[in-house]
Every structure is written in structure tokens, then in C-alpha cells.
Amino acid sequence: MSRIAPMRPPFEKPEKLTAAEKRAGKDWMKRVKQLPCVICGAPAPSDAHHVIHGRYGHRRAPDKQTIPLCKAHHQDGPEAIHNGKKKWAEKHGFDYEYLPQVAAQIGEVDF
Template sequence: MTFARAPLGLKPPRPEPRPDYLAAVRSLPCCICAGWGMQQATPTAAHHVICGRYGQRKTPDTSAIPLCEGHHQGQWDTTKLAIHRDRSAWVEAYGPDTDFVAATQDALAHILERTP
């Protein structure tokens, strides 16, 4: 018998870590700076999406998106709206972070085709 989801009471297996994919995400420009015509002044970080996530489990590495430090944590670059500082304002300004997953995966399709 095949289940679409894990049976009740059982957690689905955790996806394999993909450090190669995360490194490639960090090589991309910030999706917010690029999309809204802002200048990126800090390095890109790989942000694991948090919108629409319920529970504490981190999303798979292959759903990470590129965000500059200002749009991600906002500790050094406080001139930008950081998702981890004010998620609701960030979502209101830019939309849910899950909206940027497909474009990131398209840009890195050559890495997704390879197995780790």
C-alpha cells in the first residue's frame, strides 16, 4: 500500500542535506534586490522559506532562496526590511517567500538534476 503522506503519527523522512545546492543559492543575487531594483550591499545568504510552514522542521535545502543579509536577518544592513525581523511586513511588501522558490530552482536546475 502506498501513502501520499506519512501515516498518522509518523513523521515523513527528512530530506537529505544539499550543501552543494545551498552554496549555489549563495552565489545568486538577492531575489528581492534584483526584483525591486535595489542595490545589494551585503553577501547573499541561503534562506529556508518560512511562510506557510507549520511546526519547527526546517524546509528542504532545495527550497532555499537567495536573500542578502539586509532582507534576511537585518543585523548589519538595517536599511532594508528583513524577513526574520518582521515577517508580516516583509510578506506585505514582497509577498510570501515561497513565491521565489520556483525561480531559484529554475536558475539552479543544473544542480537539481545532479544527485548529491
């Protein structure tokens, strides 16, 4: 079972990250980019997509809540999540549902 940080209402300021948390997030994203696309299996390097389904406002998800997507499924193709997240979710499910799979691929047991 994955542990996803609870979402805050849009009016609450997020807590500031420590330097160690920032480094851990950057390391996580570096490893995510080395994975194939979770949708089509296109080989790495992938984009580290911060999950957007179920988020409040425009605040970006934490770096540990990223999934590997090829350019076509991330930003550039007709099926890109940033070209229509509702249509993408209807076809592929919610992006956050892939977080446990990504953690397992990275070998992160305590996700």
C-alpha cells in the same frame, strides 16, 4: 510549475535524509549563495534563506527550498524577513513564491 514538498502536521516526524540527499541539499545551498538577492538584486554572496511562510511549527524547510537574500532582507535590516514575516510578505509576497525563479537561475529544470 514548482513542486514543493507537502507540509506535514507538526506532530509527524520528518523522514530522515539519505547521505546523497544531504549532499544534494548542501550543493543546492552553495549555488543559492552565489546568486544575487531575489528582492533587491544585491550581489552575491547571499544568505540561503529556508522558506518560512506556510510552514508548520519550527521545523526548517528542506535545503532545496532556499532563496538568496542579502543580509538586509534576511536578518539584519529593518525589512528583514526574520524581523517580521507578515510585514515582509505584505511588501514582497510569500518567500516560497521565489522558489521557481531561483530554480531557473540555477538551471534546475526538474524542481
